Amino acid sequence: LLSIYAAALGAGDIFLGFIVSVSTLTGMVLKPTFGVLSDRSGRRLWLIIGTAFFAGMPFVYRFVSTPEQLFAVRMIHGLATAIYGPVTLAYVTELSAKARAERLGWFSIARNAGYVVGPAAAGWMLLTIEPVSVFTIVGLLSGLAFLPVIFLPETVDNPNNNTKSDHLGQKSDRLAFKQQVTMALRAGAKAPAVWIAGILDANIFITVYAVKAFVPLLALSSGANVAVAGAFLAIQEAVHIATNPIGGRLSDRFGFVNMAASGMVVLGGALVLLPHLAMDIAMILPAALIGFAQALVFPSTMALVSKQIDVSHLATSIGLVGSMKNAGKVLGPVIAGLMIHWLDYTYTFIAMGSTLL
Secondary structure (H helix, E strand, C coil): CHHHHHHHCCCCHHHHHHHHHHHHHHHHHHHHHHHHHHHHHCHHHHHHHHHHHHHHHHHHHHHCCCHHHHHHHHHHHHHHHHHHHHHHHHHHHCCCCCCHHHHHHHHHHHHCHHHHHHHHHHHHHCCCCCHHHHHHHHHHHHHHHHHHHHCCCCCCCCHHHCCCCCCCCCHHHHHHHHHHHHHHHHHHHHCHHHHHHHHHHHHHHHHHHHHHHHHHHHHHHCCCCHHHHHHHHHHHHHHHHHHHHHHHHHHHHHCHHHHHHHHHHHHHHHHHHHHHCCCCHHHHHHHHHHHHHHHHHHHHHHHHHHHHCCHHHHHHHHHHHHHHHHHHHHHHHHHHHHHHHHCCHHHHHHHHHHHHC
């Protein structure tokens, strides 16, 4: 939906890549901060705030008339994922120390379920209504998320909440918060798991977000309609969701890093294959491979981090990984936009797949 809407507003290939990626730039900068705030004041409050951004921002798209305005709206919209990313993952990993990767895989089924319906529904709706109306429908549906979020309990009593203030009431809290930020960032930066997970996830997201941004335009350039591109992305996410618990279980059994590296190989092969197939039934294979690759990587990397990081700094460390992941999300569409501008779709996807391999 977004890439087609940006193109309709007159965005070129390069600026379109920036528009698709800018919301994740917000997350890249702010995820560790929201992780610290969540470690300090609890998960539930920040889940409610994140839901407010998710539900409210889609209505703003109706007032957008230029690519530059769309760029600004996407930057603000990124606050939603900046909050949700570290907070939800920390919430789930705190439930139990057993079978972390498999449980994160099951959680991803719920977290990513909308990605199955979303692309297919958007492609179908775009056949009859304009993109801005689809965004309005998204906002209306997103408002329903308040119902379960409001009733979520806190997972644990966080020791970081027990700060003392002086007789003026504020100075000690500020100092305690600064100390907590320093301690949390230092703990995350010293943990090898944070760097391993962040670098692997960033490499995966560079290619996955390039695919999300430009497969719809690849379909249009080859004579297919937007519903075909929607079906491709829906199949990709359906396989990702369905195989997440399998990827998590394999990771628990054979090693977190081993499965993450295997996922990178699968994704690289899928990207090399992608431009050689017609935009029809043959696209099921690369779409399925891309989905399965993500199922191998993401539960593995998050489980690796949760195993090595103390719970009092967990969301902050997940936020640091999220910043590296978001760097990949930002770079993917931008790099692909530049390469497509200078080369074409075929050479771009082959080069990105080969690099990942």
